[in-house]
Amino acid sequence: MRLGILTGGGDAPGLNAAIRAVVMRATTQGDTVVGFRDGWAGLIGEGLARVVRIEDVHGIVGLGGTILGTSRTDPRKEDRTRAEVLANLRRYDIDALIPMGGNDTLSVASWLHEAGVRVVGIPKTVDNDIAETDHCIGFDTAVSVVMDALDRLRTTASAHHRVMVVEVMGRDTGWVAAIGGLAGGADLILMPELRLTLEEIGRALERRHARGQTDTIVVVAEGVDFPDLQGVREASTTDAFGHVRLDQRGIGDALARSIEQRTGYETRAVVLGHLQRGGSPTATDRLWATRFGDAAVDLVHEGKSGVLPVARGDGVAVVPLRDAVATVRGVPQDIVELVRRLAGTGVPEIPLRVANRA
Ligand code: F6P
Numbered sequence: 001m002r003l004g005i006l007t008g009g010g011d012a013p014g015l016n017a018a019i020r021a022v023v024m025r026a027t028t029q030g031d032t033v034v035g036f037r038d039g040w041a042g043l044i045g046e047g048l049a050r051v052v053r054i055e056d057v058h059g060i061v062g063l064g065g066t067i068l069g070t071s072r073t074d075p076r077k078e079d080r081t082r083a084e085v086l087a088n089l090r091r092y093d094i095d096a097l098i099p100m101g102g103n104d105t106l107s108v109a110s111w112l113h114e115a116g117v118r119v120v121g122i123p124k125t126v127d128n129d130i131a132e133t134d135h136c137i138g139f140d141t142a143v144s145v146v147m148d149a150l151d152r153l154r155t156t157a158s159a160h161h162r163v164m165v166v167e168v169m170g171r172d173t174g175w176v177a178a179i180g181g182l183a184g185g186a187d188l189i190l191m192p193e194l195r196l197t198l199e200e201i202g203r204a205l206e207r208r209h210a211r212g213q214t215d216t217i218v219v220v221a222e223g224v225d226f227p228d229l230q231g232v233r234e235a236s237t238t239d240a241f242g243h244v245r246l247d248q249r250g251i252g253d254a255l256a257r258s259i260e261q262r263t264g265y266e267t268r269a270v271v272l273g274h275l276q277r278g279g280s281p282t283a284t285d286r287l288w289a290t291r292f293g294d295a296a297v298d299l300v301h302e303g304k305s306g307v308l309p310v311a312r313g314d315g316v317a318v319v320p321l322r323d324a325v326a327t328v329r330g331v332p333q334d335i336v337e338l339v340r341r342l343a344g345t346g347v348p349e350i351p352l353r354v355a356n357r358a
Contacts, residue, residue, distance in 0.1 A: 001031045003300060004094040005052070007066040008039030008073070008105030011277055012124045012138025014285035015066040018100055020057040021293025027054050029301070034092050038069040039101070040108055044081050047088035061286055064141075064279045074104065074240040076111055089117060096300040100124050102136070103325050104241045106308065110321040113306035120299045121308035121321050122292045126277055128175035129328040132319040133310035137292065140284040142169060142276040143180040149272055150184025150217055161214035163205060163259055163267040167252025169276050170221035171243065173330045176276065178339050181219035189343040190255075191221040193331045198228055200345055201255075202262040209265065216265075219343075220255055222246040229254050247273060291316050 003026050007015050023033045035052040036042030042049055052068075060067060075081040089097065096118040099109045102125030113119045123130045128139035146168050157164045166186070170176045174191020181189040188204055190196055196204070201218070208216055223246060226232075231254035235244035256269035281289070288311055295309035295316050308324055309316045331339075340346040 001026075001095045001300070002034060002093050003031050003297070004034050004036055004049070004089065004092065004097040005068065006036040006039055006042055006097070006099050007068050007070045007124070008099060008101040008108070009070065009125065010072075010102070011065050011070050012126050012136075012285075013064045013141035013277065013279060013281035014137035014289035015100060015124060016057075016060040016063045017281060017286040017289035018122055018124070018137060018293040019052070019067060020060050021290040022098055022297055023052050023054060023057045025294045025297040029297070031297075034094060035068045038073070039071040039105065040073040040075045040085065041071045042068075043085040043088045044073065044075055045084060047084075047092065049092055061290075062280045064277075064281065072104065072239040072241060074108065076108060077240065085112070086115065086117070096120065096305070098122060098296050098300065100137070102127065103130060103328060106130065106321055107325045110306065110325055113321060118300065118305040119321070120296045120304060121324070122296055123308055123310060123324065126176065127170055127173060129171075129173040129330070130324055131327045131329045132324045133329075134313065135284075135288050135311035137285055137289045138277065138281070139175065140282045141279070142176050143183060144282050145276045145279075146176060146180025146219070146272060147183040149270070149275075150181070150186060150219070153217060153270060154185070154215065157215035157217060160266065163216045163218060163256070163263075163265050165218045165220060165252050165256040165259065165267060165269045167220050167222055167269065167271045167273075169272070171223045171246060172328045173223075174221045175331055177219050177221040178331045178335055181343055182338065184219075185217070186219040186343050187213075187216045188218040189339045190218065190224050191331065191339070192224055193336050194339055194344055195224065195226075196345060198226055198258055198262065201259065204345065205259065205263050205265060214265075218255070218259070220252055222249070222251055224251060226255070229258055231257055247271070
């Protein structure tokens with residue numbers, strides 16, 4: 001068989017481990033793997049592709065980014081590009097395509113399946129918000145970066161008695177904020193699934209100061225909205241899928257300024273940005289990527305299409321692509337409640353006399 005592979009959307013640590021697994025599994029069964037460059041852009045126009053051999057994936061399991069390149073390209077936007085994708089798949093003689101990506105890339109994959117192409121997807125996004133899977137490639141690494149950053153920020157916040165507002169990725173959901181924030185011991189976590197008002201945030205900080213806790217780490221997901229927050233910029237650019245550039249809003253910065261004005265506590269903002277997507281993947285991301293890549297090749301050989309391997313508990317399950325892209329997967333209620341208790345309005349009051357006795 002001739003298998004096409006591509007990586008689309010934002011890059012994520014672990015993509016190369018998935019590419020390696022596909023190439024190793026497919027090649028040892030006699031298949032040829034054709035890698036399309038830069039996501040769906042590699043299937044538009046003349047197309048841009050090359051055969052990916054076993055020797056090309058040697059030593060890439062721990063490499064961040066993607067050796068295939070990526071882009072945010074939606075080929076469904078025009079009749080011309082739709083036709084070019086289908087023509088290029090024929091021209092390169094592709095029997096089945098394995099696109100690796102988040103909700104956007106997988107919705108294009110779902111369209112291709114409906115158009116009669118054999119497609120098996122692989123779930124990837126640091127945002128971890130693809131429905132039907134417990135884990136997306138890149139999420140564990142992003143969370144580790146957040147945790148490490150919070151450990152570092154704690155010492156400087158503590159030394160200066162400051163509030164640190166840490167903006168993390170998460171367009172529609174608070175996965176990175178919640179799990180990274182919990183792992184790093186954030187004092188307040190603000191995310192779409194658990195909104196606090198500016199007044200509640202101010203009161204929470206004042207309560208902490210009253211207890212003698214003068215360093216505070218506030219983690220905020222980049223996609224959160226505060227209706228009364230001044231200074232959030234209008235994002236002027238959208239990508240091919242119509243998503244606004246959240247980094248242009250400056251939510252962390254605006255929140256830091258608002259906190260300082262409201263409470264008088266010295267506050268700094270840190271935007272972790274693409275640090276969360278860069279560098280070497282964790283063992284967890286490498287392993288899921290390897291399992292997904294291996295399973296995807298098996299599914300293709302079994303003649304399956306319009307599906308993707310997903311993480312279910314400790315194992316790999318298989319679900320339809322259309323279910324995976326039908327909704328985004330928010331943070332589950334038990335984690336939201338944990339955040340509420342440990343890093344939200346539910347933080348228990350510690351009576352001062354108890355604190356003094358200690
Ligand atoms: O891929 C998802 C994501 O990481 C979002 O969390 C973030 O808003 C966006 O990508 C950033 O995209 P870009 O790399 O295009 O700036």
